[in-house]
Amino acid sequence: xxxxxxxxxxxxxxxxxxxxxxxxxxxxxxxxxxxxxxxxxxxxxxxxxxxxxxxxxxxxxxxxxxxxxxxxxxxxxxxxxxxxxxxxxxxxxxxxxxxxxxxxxxxxxxxxxxxxxxxxxxxxxxxxxxxxxxxxxxxxxxxxxxxxxxxxxxxxxxxxxxxxxxxxxxxxxxxxxxxxxxxxxxxxxxxxxxxxxxxxxxxxxxxxxxxxxxxxxxxxxxxxxxxxxxxxxxxxxxxxxxxxxxxxxxxxxxxxxxxxxxxxxxxxxxxxxxxxxxxxxxxxxxxxx
Numbered sequence: 601x602x603x604x605x606x607x608x609x610x611x612x613x614x615x616x617x618x619x620x621x622x623x624x625x626x627x628x629x630x631x632x633x634x635x636x637x638x639x640x641x642x643x644x645x646x647x648x649x650x651x652x653x654x655x656x657x658x659x660x661x662x663x664x665x666x667x668x669x670x671x672x673x674x675x676x677x678x679x680x681x682x683x684x685x686x687x688x689x690x691x692x693x694x695x696x697x698x699x700x701x702x703x704x705x706x707x708x709x710x711x712x713x714x715x716x717x718x719x720x721x722x723x724x725x726x727x728x729x730x731x732x733x734x735x736x737x738x739x740x741x742x743x744x745x746x747x748x749x750x751x752x753x754x755x756x757x758x759x760x761x762x763x764x765x766x767x768x769x770x771x772x773x774x775x776x777x778x779x780x781x782x783x784x785x786x787x788x789x790x791x792x793x794x795x796x797x798x799x800x801x802x803x804x805x806x807x808x809x810x811x812x813x814x815x816x817x818x819x820x821x822x823x824x825x826x827x828x829x830x831x832x833x834x835x836x837x838x839x840x841x842x843x844x845x846x847x848x849x850x851x852x853x854x855x856x857x858x859x860x861x862x863x864x865x866x867x868x869x870x871x872x873x874x875x876x877x878x879x880x881x882x883x884x885x886x887x888x889x
Contacts, residue, residue, distance in 0.1 A: 624782050626865040627775045630711075631790035633873035637715045638722050640668035640880040642694060646727075649693030651675035653686050665811055667884030668877070669798035670828035671821050674811065684744045687737040691727050698723040702766075709860065711773050711869050715876055721767035725835070728759025768843040769858060775865040778848040783840045791836035795829045805889055 643666040651661045659679030666673045680686055702720035709717045731738050733756070734749040742749050776783045802825035812818030851859065863869075 633877040635794040636668035637876040643673035645694040646690040649689035653689040654679040668880040724763030731756025772860040772862040787840040788836040791832040
């Protein structure tokens with residue numbers, strides 16, 4: 601990914617330029633499709649951390665509730681709620697695994713490796729936000745240990761900032777140049793569509809499903825799906841705004857290893873993301889129904 605040309609050369613795609621609407625459609629569809637497998641990986645490893653702790657402590661996991669939709673996931677039942685490591689295990693595992701994958705893939709990042717290299721920035725933002733707000737697992741840790749929430753707020757802020765920077769640094773692989781303001785439309789549109797699909801699936805599938813009947817979590821899961829519709833739109837606007845302002849300003853000053861050449865997408869570039877999205881949706885629906 602390292603090249604010698606000037607920053608201008610690196611931010612402008614080479615070759616014939618497709619019509620703006622076609623280019624925007626490809627970028628929107630690519631990000632929309634990527635959201636499914638990336639979030640699926642996030643939930644698998646986060647809930648997998650909780651599940652592994654439960655198994656290590658001699659417990660059993662009767663329901664591993666993971667999926668690619670913007671709704672809550674679970675590893676049920678929690679074996680030892682009073683054990684602080686149970687609450688820490690999810691974040692610890694997903695951050696470590698995603699960081700390792702990111703370090704292995706960053707140098708050779710490309711359109712085809714986007715799901716893997718995007719995994720850590722996504723995780724850093726998501727877990728960092730929960731830390732910053734001292735929610736869910738981190739609120740439980742604070743309640744159990746009496747540790748100051750300031751520690752989590754500082755760590756969360758650092759993760760969110762790092763995650764946002766790394767996430768938007770991948771936007772050129774979506775066919776979005778820092779100097780082009782179409783990111784302000786493409787990124788919110790992609791996340792809105794993904795969140796909308798999640799809300800539709802949740803509304804149709806969750807009520808009356810095993811996790812609703814057995815554990816009574818249907819309303820809670822639907823609530824996260826509804827919240828996600830607003831949350832991810834706000835999140836996407838922050839990403840796009842950061843990209844066309846701060847990242848655009850910083851790009852010429854970045855070292856070569858942090859710069860990414862703007863890709864000119866073709867329809868064939870959507871094949872692997874589409875396959876991954878369909879596969880994750882199919883697996884997720886089998887799990888949650």
